[in-house]
Amino acid sequence: MDKKPGILKVLQATAGKPITPQDDESLFGSGLLDSFALPDFVSGLEAEFGVSIPDSDLSARKFDTIDKVDSYLEARGK
Amino acid sequence: MAFLRATGSYVPERVVTNADLATLVGETAEWIEQVSGISERRYAAPDQTVADLAVLAAERCLQSAGIAATELGMLLVSSGSPERYCPGPASAIAARLGMGTTPALDIPVGSAGSLIGLALAMRLAPTTGQMLVVGTEIMSRRIDATAEGRNTAILFGDGAGAALVSPNAGFLRLVDAELFTDGSGSEMLRVEDGRLHMDGGSVILRASRKLPACILEVLQRNALTPADVPHYLLHQANLNLLTKVAATLKVPAERVFTNIQKYGNTSSASLLLALDEWRSGVGQRIEGPVLFSAFGTGLNWGAMLAFPADLTSELTGSAAG
Numbered sequence: 001m002d003k004k005p006g007i008l009k010v011l012q013a014t015a016g017k018p019i020t021p022q023d024d025e026s027l028f029g030s031g032l033l034d035s036f037a038l039p040d041f042v043s044g045l046e047a048e049f050g051v052s053i054p055d056s057d058l059s060a061r062k063f064d065t066i067d068k069v070d071s072y073l074e075a076r077g078k
Numbered sequence: 079m080a081f082l083r084a085t086g087s088y089v090p091e092r093v094v095t096n097a098d099l100a101t102l103v104g105e106t107a108e109w110i111e112q113v114s115g116i117s118e119r120r121y122a123a124p125d126q127t128v129a130d131l132a133v134l135a136a137e138r139c140l141q142s143a144g145i146a147a148t149e150l151g152m153l154l155v156s157s158g159s160p161e162r163y164c165p166g167p168a169s170a171i172a173a174r175l176g177m178g179t180t181p182a183l184d185i186p187v188g189s190a191g192s193l194i195g196l197a198l199a200m201r202l203a204p205t206t207g208q209m210l211v212v213g214t215e216i217m218s219r220r221i222d223a224t225a226e227g228r229n230t231a232i233l234f235g236d237g238a239g240a241a242l243v244s245p246n247a248g249f250l251r252l253v254d255a256e257l258f259t260d261g262s263g264s265e266m267l268r269v270e271d272g273r274l275h276m277d278g279g280s281v282i283l284r285a286s287r288k289l290p291a292c293i294l295e296v297l298q299r300n301a302l303t304p305a306d307v308p309h310y311l312l313h314q315a316n317l318n319l320l321t322k323v324a325a326t327l328k329v330p331a332e333r334v335f336t337n338i339q340k341y342g343n344t345s346s347a348s349l350l351l352a353l354d355e356w357r358s359g360v361g362q363r364i365e366g367p368v369l370f371s372a373f374g375t376g377l378n379w380g381a382m383l384a385f386p387a388d389l390t391s392e393l394t395g396s397a398a399g
Contacts, residue, residue, distance in 0.1 A: 028279055034113065035279040036318045039286040056262050058287070060279030 003049070007069050010044035023066045038063065045069065051076050080203040081248025082196075082241055082384060086139030087354035088131055089120040089237040089341060094218075096232070103228035110232045115317020119235025119342030121218040128157050129167045131238035132214035133174050135350075139210065139240035140175075147175040151207030153182040154198060156191025156346040158269055158375055159215045160184075171212065188215075188269060189313050189374025191346035192239065196370065197255035197382055199243035207245060213346040214238035220274040229278050233316065235342030239350025248387060249357070250368055255382035256296050258288070263377040285319060285373040289381075290326040293371050296381040304329045308365040311356055313372035314338035314348040323371075346374065 004023070011027070012018055014037050027033045033041060038060060045063075046053055051073065062072050095118045096107035103110075111117060122131065132155060140147060153175070155168035166184030185191040185198075192213035199209040217234035221227060243252065263284055266277040289312070297303060304327040312320055317338050324331040335356045344351055349372050364386040373379040 035282045036286075036316075036322060038279050038283050039322070042283060055260060055284070055287075058263075058280065058283045059266075060277060060283060 003070050003073055004066060006048050007045070007066050007073075010041060010048050011066070014041040014044055021066065023070075025066075026064050027066075028060065028064055035060070045073070049073055079245065080200040080252045081244045081246070081387070082250040082252060082353075083208075083244035083248035084139050084143035084242040085240065085350065085354040085357050086135045086137070086142055087237065087239040087351045088134035088138065089235075089351070090122045090126060090131070092121045092123065093118050094121050094235070099223065099232055102223045103231050104225035105228060105232070113318070114232055114342075115336075115338060116233065116342045117339045120237055122216045122236040126216070127167070128160050128214040128216050128238075129170045129174065131216070131236065131347075132157075132167060132171045132212045132240070135214065135238035135240040136171065136175055136210060136212050139242050143242045145208065145242070147177045149208055150177055150180055150210050152180065152199075152202065152209045153177060154185055154195040154209065154211045155182065156185040156187060156195050156211075156213045157215055158186060158188025158191065158345050159217050159220050160186070167214065185346075187375055187378050188267070188345045189315065189343075189348070190372040190376065190378040190380065191374065192349040193313070193370060193372035193380055193382060194257060194378065196241065196243065196252070197257055197380060200252040200255055200382070203243045203245040209243045210240060211243060211350070212238065212240045213348070213350045215345040215347045217274065217343070217345050220269055220272065222273060230274050230276050233343045234274070235344050237341055237344040237347045237351050239347050239352075239354055241350050241353060249364070250384040250386060253383045253385055254296055254300055255380060256292055257380035258292060258378065260377050264375070267375050267377065269375070282316075282319060284377060285315065285379070286322050286326070288379045289323050289371050289373055292379060292381040293323075293327065293369060296383050297369070300383055302367060302383075307367045307369045308333055309356070309360075309368040310334040311349065311352050311368060311370045313374065314341070314352055315343050315373065
């Protein structure tokens with residue numbers, strides 16, 4: 001299943017605007033999201049994909065691009 | 079039982095505004111305020127040490143309580159930014175306060191160290207007697223005030239706070255506390271080679287989950303909800319984080335005391351600095367339970383619950399002193 005539409009949906013809901021970053025574009029380095037939006041982004045991913053992200057995975061690097069989020073969810077079997 | 083009996087604080091005279099920092103870090107003063115909520119912070123003079131700041135805060139606290147340092151049963155000092163790590167500043171501070179051979183211990187935990195000190199004092203005071211908890215930091219020497227280090231440079235300031243925990247009298251009764259450590263995140267926030275290293279996004283991600291969770295845990299086991307607590311005293315990490323914690327707990331942001339606007343993030347000093355200013359502001363108008371919480375290096379975090387002395391009397395039927 002292609003997860004990128006779901007990731008983009010969560011991302012846009014978090015940002016509150018219809019941003020469409022490149023799959024490998026840094027969401028935080030580019031300023032599309034600030035650090036304080038990250039918790040909402042991760043919570044949104046948990047709800048959208050029905051996954052509980054453990055403390056040990058709560059690292060900003062894992063969620064910095066759409067590609068990284070996609071790989072992470074893939075590794076979690078989603 | 080254990081009570082908060084008195085508080086004290088000290089901040090250095092030098093005020094550093096966002097405009098002062100803006101050029102150094104390659105940003106505007108407005109941007110600094112927007113991302114941090116901080117307007118200014120204090121920097122220690124070149125010849126000041128963390129012990130100097132601590133002694134001034136401690137003396138104010140002891141003077142407020144009307145007791146001598148010789149009456150203390152123990153001193154606990156938190157600092158993540160001491161000039162040297164071993165021995166830490168506690169023994170030097172104890173000597174300068176005139177504590178003789180009374181035990182003085184260091185808690186080298188940035189940001190959360192004062193909460194750890196208060197929680198330990200709560201448990202030890204009934205057998206140890208009066209315990210002085212001090213948080214003291216000179217973070218301005220641990221930052222990199224350049225464009226590369228801007229994310230930490232804009233946040234931190236210097237200062238010290240102190241609180242006296244007594245076994246028999248005070249304005250707040252310390253009721254319950256819970257502390258946590260998760261070393262899997264120890265690399266995210268650390269002072270190493272004299273510099274602060276912070277993976278800001280990851281720290282915010284962890285803190286924004288752990289702070290509300292531990293607050294809820296302590297409240298729930300005391301049959302309280304966040305709405306029952308009119309006063310939240312949190313480590314002053316970042317105004318946006320404090321606002322986020324309030325939103326998660328579904329309490330008005332005004333219930334979370336803030337003075338980060340004036341002092342920035344003073345790491346482990348911030349909770350006690352906030353406590354001292356909050357108490358000065360509320361005077362005798364403490365309207366209900368007080369909830370303390372902090373998150374810091376280690377990673378360490380936790381929460382502590384206190385009742386005003388008159389509320390304690392009402393709930394327990396005993397004189398709180």
